[in-house]
Amino acid sequence: MAKRPKVRKITIYDIARTAGTSSATVSLVLNGTWEKYRINVDTAAKVSRVAKEMGYRANLRARGLRTNRTGLVGMVIPHHRNRFFAGLVENCERAAHSRGLCPIVVSTQRDHETEIYVARALLAQQVDSMILAGSSQPDAVNRLCDESAIRCVNLDLPGQGAYSVVSDNRAGARALTERLVPFARSPADIHFMGGIEGEHATELRLTGFREALEAAGLGTATAEVSFCGYRPDTSRAALDALAARPEGMPRALFINSITALEGFATFLRDRLHLCRGCVVACFDWDPFAACLPLPIFMMRQDVEALTEACFDYLDQPEDWRGQSKVISPKLVVAAGDAKAVPVRRAAV
Amino acid sequence: MAKRPKVRKITIYDIARTAGTSSATVSLVLNGTWEKYRINVDTAAKVSRVAKEMGYRANLRARGLRTNRTGLVGMVIPHHRNRFFAGLVENCERAAHSRGLCPIVVSTQRDHETEIYVARALLAQQVDSMILAGSSQPDAVNRLCDESAIRCVNLDLPGQGAYSVVSDNRAGARALTERLVPFARSPADIHFMGGIEGEHATELRLTGFREALEAAGLGTATAEVSFCGYRPDTSRAALDALAARPEGMPRALFINSITALEGFATFLRDRLHLCRGCVVACFDWDPFAACLPLPIFMMRQDVEALTEACFDYLDQPEDWRGQSKVISPKLVVAAGDAKAVPVRRAAV
DNA sequence: CTGAAAGCGCTTACAG
DNA sequence: CTGAAAGCGCTTACAG
Numbered sequence: 169m170a171k172r173p174k175v176r177k178i179t180i181y182d183i184a185r186t187a188g189t190s191s192a193t194v195s196l197v198l199n200g201t202w203e204k205y206r207i208n209v210d211t212a213a214k215v216s217r218v219a220k221e222m223g224y225r226a227n228l229r230a231r232g233l234r235t236n237r238t239g240l241v242g243m244v245i246p247h248h249r250n251r252f253f254a255g256l257v258e259n260c261e262r263a264a265h266s267r268g269l270c271p272i273v274v275s276t277q278r279d280h281e282t283e284i285y286v287a288r289a290l291l292a293q294q295v296d297s298m299i300l301a302g303s304s305q306p307d308a309v310n311r312l313c314d315e316s317a318i319r320c321v322n323l324d325l326p327g328q329g330a331y332s333v334v335s336d337n338r339a340g341a342r343a344l345t346e347r348l349v350p351f352a353r354s355p356a357d358i359h360f361m362g363g364i365e366g367e368h369a370t371e372l373r374l375t376g377f378r379e380a381l382e383a384a385g386l387g388t389a390t391a392e393v394s395f396c397g398y399r400p401d402t403s404r405a406a407l408d409a410l411a412a413r414p415e416g417m418p419r420a421l422f423i424n425s426i427t428a429l430e431g432f433a434t435f436l437r438d439r440l441h442l443c444r445g446c447v448v449a450c451f452d453w454d455p456f457a458a459c460l461p462l463p464i465f466m467m468r469q470d471v472e473a474l475t476e477a478c479f480d481y482l483d484q485p486e487d488w489r490g491q492s493k494v495i496s497p498k499l500v501v502a503a504g505d506a507k508a509v510p511v512r513r514a515a516v
Numbered sequence: 517m518a519k520r521p522k523v524r525k526i527t528i529y530d531i532a533r534t535a536g537t538s539s540a541t542v543s544l545v546l547n548g549t550w551e552k553y554r555i556n557v558d559t560a561a562k563v564s565r566v567a568k569e570m571g572y573r574a575n576l577r578a579r580g581l582r583t584n585r586t587g588l589v590g591m592v593i594p595h596h597r598n599r600f601f602a603g604l605v606e607n608c609e610r611a612a613h614s615r616g617l618c619p620i621v622v623s624t625q626r627d628h629e630t631e632i633y634v635a636r637a638l639l640a641q642q643v644d645s646m647i648l649a650g651s652s653q654p655d656a657v658n659r660l661c662d663e664s665a666i667r668c669v670n671l672d673l674p675g676q677g678a679y680s681v682v683s684d685n686r687a688g689a690r691a692l693t694e695r696l697v698p699f700a701r702s703p704a705d706i707h708f709m710g711g712i713e714g715e716h717a718t719e720l721r722l723t724g725f726r727e728a729l730e731a732a733g734l735g736t737a738t739a740e741v742s743f744c745g746y747r748p749d750t751s752r753a754a755l756d757a758l759a760a761r762p763e764g765m766p767r768a769l770f771i772n773s774i775t776a777l778e779g780f781a782t783f784l785r786d787r788l789h790l791c792r793g794c795v796v797a798c799f800d801w802d803p804f805a806a807c808l809p810l811p812i813f814m815m816r817q818d819v820e821a822l823t824e825a826c827f828d829y830l831d832q833p834e835d836w837r838g839q840s841k842v843i844s845p846k847l848v849v850a851a852g853d854a855k856a857v858p859v860r861r862a863a864v
Numbered sequence: 865c866t867g868a869a870a871g872c873g874c875t876t877a878c879a880g
Numbered sequence: 881c882t883g884a885a886a887g888c889g890c891t892t893a894c895a896g
């Protein structure tokens with residue numbers, strides 16, 4: 169096969185030459201600032217026509233070099249595979265496009281080294297601003313952005329080094345747990361699993377979880393917790409361990425993330441008989457997970473509102489570092505059986 | 517809150533000044549070409565040290581303007597929410613990073629106008645190459661890439677305007693259908709649903725589906741098909757319609773995409789009793805879908821091999837437009853019950 | 865061994 | 881109303 173022929177891209181100079189004017193005039197016309205500069209209407213029309221005929225496309229990199237704005241907004245996420253972050257990305261795309269910006273999204277696979285690496289790559293590409301989503305250690309990237317004088321917002325997980333937009337983890341977990349409580353016959357019958365001890369979101373959710381237990385008179389000291397991280401295999405292992413106990417599976421499970429729920433799904437597939445009568449609450453949402461064969465309550469984070477809050481901040485010039493915007497998540501009652509269950513209100 | 521202080525980024529000129537040398541030398545040293553130019557080792561060492569101390573980061577846009585290579589690889593996908601494309605993206609990221617490239621990914625929401633829009637945006641950012649994934653009308657973007665002299669590869673859905681890398685839809689669908697056939701009591705008991713009539717992948721899969729039916733003596737003329745597109749709601753509607761027939765649900769369902777399967781999952785949740793004895797084959801894979809409460813065979817496209825084929829092509833300079841690389845997908849037997857089912861081999 | 869210089873494609877005061 | 885010119889940050893023959 170032949171090598172691709174060398175096609176020279178056309179520039180404002182080409183247009184200037186064939187339109188019989190200067191590159192400056194072409195630039196002015198093409199940028200829409202020609203009226204301000206009182207360029208002759210006919211000249212403007214001619215330039216526009218020629219540009220169109222020649223199929224001119226501005227080189228945004230050259231423009232960015234001059235104007236110091238690239239129209240790029242960087243976005244760093246843990247994973248693409250994950251409905252929550254995927255939804256965030258699609259909403260951010262929409263928001264970016266509506267502002268004439270182009271998002272550039274990279275994933276870290278939840279690895280801190282990779283996070284630094286990709287953030288540097290985005291900054292080297294001269295992104296105008298940065299959205300750092302789901303980072304458990306946002307400070308390092310926040311600092312990199314500072315060095316490049318780039319505005320950054322921490323999304324989903326907060327940090328002191330930038331403005332943060334997060335879901336209301338505590339209230340959400342509490343509401344979710346309130347739905348679970350009627351199923352638990354004893355404090356030992358309800359279990360919290362997933363996430364990492366000491367991690368911001370996990371701890372807040374655990375607080376909400378415990379508040380609901382306490383309000384329901386199920387105590388708190390005895391509530392059991394498995395910090396099995398954010399991987400399907402580790403949460404699966406934790407579930408196998410639970411099932412192997414003399415008392416067997418707890419009846420009510422609070423599952424802290426969609427990834428942990430993925431481990432639960434495989435457990436359910438292989439050992440459905442151990443899950444008779446079980447009910448699950450998950451702080452996340454996935455359409456297939458919602459169809460698993462047991463009652464399941466899901467807390468769907470308000471991706472639209474989270475996105476809007478990010479861009480509202482980026483749209484204005486103030487630096488609100490250290491502050492947080494907290495967005496309420498939405499309860500989704502996913503399985504048929506669960507609908508009939510009465511909600512036991514916390515006695516406040 | 518205070519506005520962000522203006523931080524001037526440091527350039528090679530800053531380094532040159534404090535290292536007491538010229539910007540050219542700095543450039544040479546920082547690019548690693550200094551040995552070739554026989555720069556003094558001490559000079560090189562000093563420049564490196566100063567650059568590090570000052571926290572220098574190259575402006576890739578400026579470099580790109582000069583070298584005409586940006587290190588950006590554009591990627592266009594239908595959706596981020598969708599395990600298949602998400603997996604593709606994560607693999608392409610890895611491949612790009614290992615080559616020192618930066619991927620820039622945008623979604624089209626399966627809208628052709630949007631596809632053109634985002635492709636233009638990527639080209640304006642001067643991507644070095646383009647991966648167009650899951651486009652049912654790739655020609656327009658292929659042409660845009662030609663105009664910009666950018667190499668493009670069509671991934672997942674082929675086109676004549678570029679090199680294509682696709683899964684073996686026909687063989688995959690046939691193998692999948694072979695697993696389904698033992699469950700069907702009559703030709704009317706097996707149904708194909710999802711996708712778009714006339715669309716490349718759909719038609720190939722339908723061909724494979726029919727081949728397997730024919731080989732099994734289940735005829736082909738009577739096999740029923742619902743082209744309900746790629747949306748959960750439309751496939752759900754198609755399922756409701758199927759169930760409403762006098763003969764009710766077919767026992768064996770071939771579901772053409774993960775999106776259509778999502779519609780099936782909601783159907784299953786609400787109307788599980790109508791699906792007793794049903795078995796499903798899906799040309800796609802999702803970890804939660806694999807845990808649905810019925811036997812399910814899934815064809816997992818070989819995302820790693822697809823990605824590798826793309827980059828193998830982009831790594832070399834030839835133009836293979838019009839040619840296709842076909843990658844075998846992998847059968848995943850997902851549900852417990854299904855494992856026991858004997859495979860009825862096609863009599864060839 | 866190293867510096868001066870041109871140039872990538874664009875924008876934008878400035879002068880006329 | 882419009883053009884010449886400088887400059888964004890970098891690379892790379894070229895001359896010395």
